[in-house]
Amino acid sequence: EVQLLESGGGLVQPGGSLRLSCAASRFSFGAYAMTWVRQAPGKGLEWVSAVSASGSRTYYADSVKGRFTISRDNSKNTLYLQMNSLRVEDTAVYYCAKRDGVLAGDGFDIWGQGTVVTVSS
Amino acid sequence: QSVLTQPPSVSGAPGQRVTISCTGSNSNIGAVFNVHWYQQLPGTAPKLLIYDNNNRPSGVPDRFSGSKSGTSASLAITGLQAEDEADYYCQSYDSSLSAYVFGTGTKVTVL
Numbered sequence: 001e002v003q004l005l006e007s008g009g010g011l012v013q014p015g016g017s018l019r020l021s022c023a024a025s026r027f028s029f030g031a032y033a034m035t036w037v038r039q040a041p042g043k044g045l046e047w048v049s050a051v052s053a054s055g056s057r058t059y060y061a062d063s064v065k066g067r068f069t070i071s072r073d074n075s076k077n078t079l080y081l082q083m084n085s086l087r088v089e090d091t092a093v094y095y096c097a098k099r100d101g102v103l104a105g106d107g108f109d110i111w112g113q114g115t116v117v118t119v120s121s
Numbered sequence: 122q123s124v125l126t127q128p129p130s131v132s133g134a135p136g137q138r139v140t141i142s143c144t145g146s147n148s149n150i151g152a153v154f155n156v157h158w159y160q161q162l163p164g165t166a167p168k169l170l171i172y173d174n175n176n177r178p179s180g181v182p183d184r185f186s187g188s189k190s191g192t193s194a195s196l197a198i199t200g201l202q203a204e205d206e207a208d209y210y211c212q213s214y215d216s217s218l219s220a221y222v223f224g225t226g227t228k229v230t231v232l
Contacts, residue, residue: 035221037167040123044123045167045210046160047221095166105214107157111166111176 002026004096009115016086016119022079022096022112030054030074033099035108036081038092038117046085047121048094049081053102064090086119122150125211125224132230141193141227143211146176149222151192154214158187158196163214170209173194203231 010019019049022034035050049058049070058070081097094115097108122133133139143156150156158171171180171187174194184205186197194213209218211224 025150037223044208044226045161045223047223050221059168059219062218097167100169105154107155107172107212108159108167109168109169109172111168113166 002053004098004110006094006096006112008033008113009094009117011118011120012086013121014086014088014119016083016118017082018082018086020083020094020115020117022081024077024098025080027098027110029072029077033102034072034079035097035099036070036079037095037097037108038090039095040089040092043092046092050099051079057073074083079098086117090118091119123225124215124218124222125213127209127211127224127227128152129225130228130230132210132231132232133154135231137201137205139197139201139208139229141211143196143224145153145192145194145215145222147192148217149192149215150189152216154216156187156189156194157212158185159210159212161210164208167210171230184188195218198229201203201229201231206231 003025005023036048051070055072067085071080096112098110100106100109155173159167160170161167174189175187215222
């Protein structure tokens with residue numbers, strides 16, 4: 001079964017850092033763009049960041065630009081999100097997702113189960 | 122602040138038809154970008170329900186259908202069932218923001 005499995009979430013103080021990982025299995029990971037989407041408690045979905053299939057191009061929402069860094073290791077079938085200077089408003093469930101095709105307008109067909117990030121003192 | 126606007130909630134009795142609207146602008150839905158719909162059951166991750174405006178992934182019942190016109194899109198659920206109670210989100214790409222955008226989300230309640 002095609003699968004994405006996130007890890008690395010936890011409780012961190014404001015200003016701290018966390019690194020999320022997303023392990024992919026049973027599909028050609030290196031052939032697809034990947035993304036991170038988050039959902040604050042009781043709120044809707046918010047796109048966070050995306051990376052091209054090769055890893056050469058990265059994209060960020062304004063809310064995280066300059067603080068978060070997305071990367072991938074295609075040899076390990078793993079996606080990462082380095083989160084620095086964390087704020088209380090970054091508290092959310094973070095999902096990784098696979099983009100369905102090669103176009104910017106393609107949707108996200110495979111999602112992980114999510115990992116919880118809590119930023120609090 | 123979400124770029125795509127959806128009604129906060131819709132409801133219907135079992136067997137009825139409900140529709141969810143998704144209103145955007147000329148830089149997203151009104152441009153060349155497709156609209157996708159996701160279903161999020163309570164406590165679970167989102168699931169792709171409709172892709173490229175009106176296509177269903179394998180395994181999605183044909184009770185679900187999508188459409189797009191101008192700067193808006195719609196999701197229709199016919200023959201509403203109790204298991205359809207969930208949150209539904211539309212999604213597209215915005216060329217002005219150079220960002221993926223989600224709708225505000227709609228909670229579907231089966232009466």
